[in-house]
Every structure is written in structure tokens, then in C-alpha cells.
Amino acid sequence: MAPTAPGTAIGRKQGLDVDRTDGRRQVPWLLAVWALTRLFLLLFVFKVYVFPGPDVTSDISVIYQGWYEVLRTGTFPLDDVTWQYPPAAALAVLSPALLFFLDYAHAFFVLAFLADLVAFALLLYAAGRPGRTPRGAWVWVAGVPLLGPTVYARYDVMVTAVAVAALLAGARRPRLMGALTAFGALLKVWPVLLLVAARGRRAWVSAAVTAAGVAALFALAMPGAFAFLTFQRDRGTEVESLGALVFHVARHFGWDGQVLLNYGSVEFLGPYVEVVSTAALALTGAAFGWLLLWRLRAVRFEPHTLADAAFVAVLLFTTTSRVISPQYLVWLVGLAAVCLCFRASRMGPAAGLVLAASFVTVLEFPVWFSHVVASDNLGITLLVVRNGLLVAATVVAARVLWWATVSRPAGPAPLPPQATRAKEPTPSS
DSSP states (O other), rough: OOOOOTTTTTHHHHHHHHHHHHHHHHHHHHHHHHHHHHHHHHHHHSSOOSSSOOOOHHIIIIIIIHHHHHHHSSSOOOOOOOOOOOOTTTHHHHGGGGGTTTTHHHHHHHHHHHHHHHHHHHHHHTTSSTBOOTHHHHHHHHHHHTTTGGGGGGGGGHHHHHHHHHHHHHHTTTHHHHHHHHHHHHHSSSSGGGGGGOOOSHHHHHHHHHHHHHHHHHHHHSTTTTHHHHHHHHHHHHHTTTTTHHHHHHHGGGGGOOOETTTTTEESSSTTTTHHHHHHHHHHHHHHHHHHHHHHOOOOTTTTTTHHHHHHHHHHHHSSSSSOOTTTTHHHHHHHHHHHHBBTTOOHHHHHHHHHHHHHHIIIITTTHHHHTTTHHHHHHHHHHHHHHHHHHHHHHHHHHHHIIIOOOOOOOOOOHHHHHHHHHOOOO
């Protein structure tokens, strides 16, 4: 019997069956690796084992719990400039109250673990759908532990789970995507970028209605819901950011600024810091301009374009930011995972660079953070490598997105073999 042509309906069905079988075979391995790596993360945050470097869990037991005590009285931390989050962040900070039988820090770690589990379950479920692949689930399984226990000691993993759900819903349920995106943006602003490739009005209208409704509820129920907007204004340049490399090097040539804990992070303060911070904002503005140009020029939108564009947008704004905290990499790992859920996505190289950057990130914080603060050779090298990987990932991802949606010539679709044969002239008898 002649082999079935891959372009025929039967060939495509056979290929799909092979893909699904291969995906099912990977599920036990995914579950096993996820369970083993997450066990180690829990052992670290519960301090059964001590992770090298400064204690990353102290923010939960000191800062988050302090906010919790204020928020439970019905107001936002109006006198605390370290509160720099939109109003729905209060829900994440208050959420450990659900596990009242645990102390605050332990309850938070458990909830962060559950958010990780939700994101993994969504990616695993998506892998079984037509045109999808387990690659995305593998990115999440591998990427989260590369960042170390910091993942469970910040609420960013909760925000990322919401973003993953929004993007996976986007292709078929734009209204649900819009609502989830708005809720995510009210948790930590950046998920608003998920809408950059949304087409039609349903996602945008749903996002606007949800954001307005939730914001109004917070504004009416709790004073100071939007005080975070002014607290961001006077920040310096965080020591792990791209712009901070200027001052790490300048310290070896007599720059007389300081490295201080400021606005909740370790920042450079002193001469020319405002100039570098302004330059970072200018780069962010240029990134926004590129995204706007891309949106106006893009003509080809495929099911994976929504995730690809969100990944590029968040890469652009993360890399150019004056703050690149370690937990920001969780966002990028989550978005890269959603991209690679789609078999047609070409974001694999950029996702690989993000995974490499995640590994270097755990080395610069918390393992060798003292070297980063000291601006010694090891600290500078780690930042050059990590930030270089992020810049490379941004350039590669942006180029792929542009080529796939703007530059690639839209030639006619190839005809199936049967149609080609049908069009061939028959020889006269």
C-alpha cells in the first residue's frame, strides 16, 4: 500500500494522532519533573534547607505581613512608599488569610505554590489541543526552578498565572481574555500589554469594563487605592537594571554616589542617576513607539500571534525598565511558555535566552548578590551576562514577530496534491 501523502486530510489526521500520542507520553515526565523541582522550592522557602545568599523570604514575613496588617483595617498603606502596586494587589497580600490555620509566611508560600500549579495545569491542558505542543509546559517546568525560591517569595507568580490564563483564552474567548487581562493589570500593571495584538472590540471592551468596575470598587471601599502612582515618581536606578551597569563601572573610576535600600529595592543614588533614569524612560518610550508601529504595520495574525506579541511587549518593557527585579523573569518565563504551546510559534530561540537569563539571575540574586552590590568583577560580569541575554532575547523575539506579521511575503497557499493533479492538462487521445 502506498504511503499516505502528508498534505491530505488523512495524512494530517495521522500526523495529529502522532502528535497527541507523543504529547501523552510526555505527561508523566512533566508531572514528575514539576513535582520534584517544586518540592525543592518548598523545602527552601520553608527553610528545611538554606538557599545560598540573603534570605529571600524576609520580604514576606516583614514587608508583606506589615501591609497585611494595614490592609485588613480597610485602608491602603498610605504612609509606606514601598507600596507601589495597583489596588488589586491588596487581594494577593490578604490572600494568606484563607489559610488561617497557617502563619502568614507559610500560607503565602502555599498559595504561591498553588498559583504555580494552576499555570502548569493550564499549559498542560493546552498542550493536548490541536496545533499545540508540550513545549510550553516544559518551559514553565524548567524556568520556574531556575529562578530559585524567590518565585514563591513574591506574588508575581500569582499575576503570571492570571496572564497565562488570559492568553490561553484569547484565541477563542476574547471577552474572558479581556476580563482576566484587566484583573491582572490591577494586580501589577504589566498584563495590560497582553492586549497589544488583540483584534476586534470584544477583548478591549471587556478589559475596560472590568478595569473600571474593579477600580471603582477599590476606590470606594478603601482609601488610597491609587497612591502607588505618586510613590513611583522618585525612584532611583535599581542595581540590577540595564542602566545600572553605567554606575557599576563608574564606581571603579571615582563616581561618588551611593548604593542604598530605597523604595523597597537596592538602588543607585547620586550624581547622574536622574540622567540614566531619564534615558531608561526614553528607551521605554521608544519601545512603545516600536510596538505602535508594529501594530499599525502588522497584516498577518495567526492564533499564536497574540502570545508572541505579548511576549515581545513585556520583554521590551522589562529590558528597558530602570528596575529589573529577579521576580520579573517569572513573567517572561510564563509568556514564553504560552508562546511555545503553539506549534507554529517561532519564539523558541528567544525563550531559550530567557531560560538562560533566569539561571544567571538566580546567581546574581540571591547567590552572589553581595558581589552585585559591591560592583566587583564577579557582580558586573553576572549583570552583563544576564542583561545581555535579555537584550538578545528582546531583539530576537522582536525580529521574529516583525518577520512573521509584517515583512514576510504573503504568497498564495500551496495547493494540495490532488488539486495540483486536477489542474494538469490531460494528454489528448
